[in-house]
Amino acid sequence: MTIKIYVPIDSTAQSLGANEVAIAIELEAQKRNLEIELVRNGSRGLFWLEPLVEVLHNGDRVAYGPINEGDVKSLFDSKFYEGGKHDKYLGKTDEIVWLKNQERLTFARVGITDPLSLDDYLDHQGFEGLKKAINLEPQNIVDEVKDSGLRGRGGAAFPTGIKWQTVLDTESTQKYIVCNADEGDSGTYSDRMIMENDPFVLIEGMIIAGLAVNADHGYIYLRSEYPHALDVLNQAIKIVEDNNYLGKNILNSNKNFTLEVRRAAGAYICGEETSLLESLEGKRGLVRYKPPLPAIEGLFGKPTVVNNVISLATIPIILSKGAQYYADFGVGRSKGTLPIQLAGNLKQTGLIEKAFGITLRELLYDFGGGSATGKKIKAVQVGGPLGAFISEENFDIELDYEAYSKLNAVVGHGGIVAFDEDVNMAEMARYSFEFCAIESCGKCTPCRIGSTRGMEVIDKIVAKDEQPKNVALLENLCDTMVNGSLCAMGGMTPFPVMSALKYFPNDFGVESKPSET
């Protein structure tokens, strides 16, 4: 009987040697005259266990990991293909606690299927959302999304359904769906995982968005740092087109939707929606003034839905299982689930999809297993380079947009980067300004000039040069940036800076905590 073995093709798994493991498994099987079927599945997102090799045994998937090339011979010796015991044996994959304690909705298929097998996708509820949507009126689709409570998962958390309503209500012969796949925040990789490991779900979400607002063309604006995702998406689009889910007369419904991927070019600011649209139009990615909203005058001046990868990839399950099913997860106004990404200095890093309401402490210690270095976790940056640093006194606050907002912090795209006690928070604050100076589009003064002046002021504070005066100046500069910048780049860079100063004044050589800003 053919033995079915799974080795992930996700680029993080590859970065740890998954391709070499896959080759070694094939060679070893040949040597032993064993007939195997090697599936390159997506990653389950348990990255501390990657490369995670699975084998189908008595109808269950059994996991071994982390496996390197050198382990392959002993895996065969221990008859892993019959579920045999080995040092790296992890038991049934579905029973791994880390995975079992999640609520995987958007990531339901990730790690289970072969990313480019349409049959696999269809066998796992693929295109059920589209099949429902195609028989609905646009307004009914928009209502479903509104009722689900889904908010933009890119970071701004604006209600997705309301954005769609605006585009639907704006009359135009041409409208667009733009997927923001410029995932530039450090500590985040959930967009990449969807695109590499379940590309069809993103495509399905975009088609449904097109049906909902009467748009017939979509763009995926993909960051250039993701060459593997580019390759997977292009292949996936071709497969879906060949099977009449995309293109003209989709599923014989007389409705059309076409899709193309555009490669970005390494500018962080192009993750900001108006800057992204400028870039797609073939220009410098300068932020636009709002209004007009992109929903009214977006790409090439036409009404445009701009949504993050995760928002769009969540649409199919909302349509297939109903708005209420999704809205039943979460707390308060933060409905549904968030794909949380553990990164930085943690023992057990990876993708955790959970309903809103989990605390940082649970994430860092129950899931993350504490720091990788074994030292105390000193600070955690939540929500990317523009997110605040959280200190231990706030580890028990529930992850929820509103609760974080009260802290002057953001949930953002759900990236969590942990630092141990070796980190110097004055250096991190300085880096926030440095990053802003490198990535600012230069259109507005607070961001363009404030970022460089901010680095200088921090240097003076650390050098104890007229310290009280410079601390006041830093607070003043941050206030100007928050209130005077055109977009979140300049407007949020003060979040990490001020949180670092507020919770870790000693690292700046400042004795008393500065006043609230």
Added chain:
Amino acid sequence: MDKNKIQHHIEKYKSLPGGLLPLMHAIQDELGYIPEETYPLISQEMSLSVAEIHGFVSFYHHFRTKKTGKNIIQVCRAESCQAMNSKSIEIYLKDKLGIDYHEMTEDQKFSLEPVYCLGNCACSPSIMINDDVYGRVDKEKIDKLIKDIE
């Protein structure tokens, strides 16, 4: 510069909405960089001024106007990698290759570039060599990767 090659790419993207972005990718993919000598031709064909093209290319970190080494090593400088001591990786690579960021080794084998996140944050620190990402890199791993290329 092979004018025909550039012309070929221009034909492909000339009438595509927002075509300048994919056009510049195509040129850089083919030549490894975007020579400034191509600007007048692109300017004429795309109905843009040379200044606009310069403005476009210089805005994006990904686009280069100078020749690079045969292999491009990108070192992630973002927060997650910093939390796993990427600083020591930066110093080690600069020292080993004898170059700073945005420079090329004398034998033209390597260029070194900073990058702000490779999306491999679960396995920091990370570097990227050409199109391949490597996670949890340390000095030995870097030595091996560079030796394999050489």
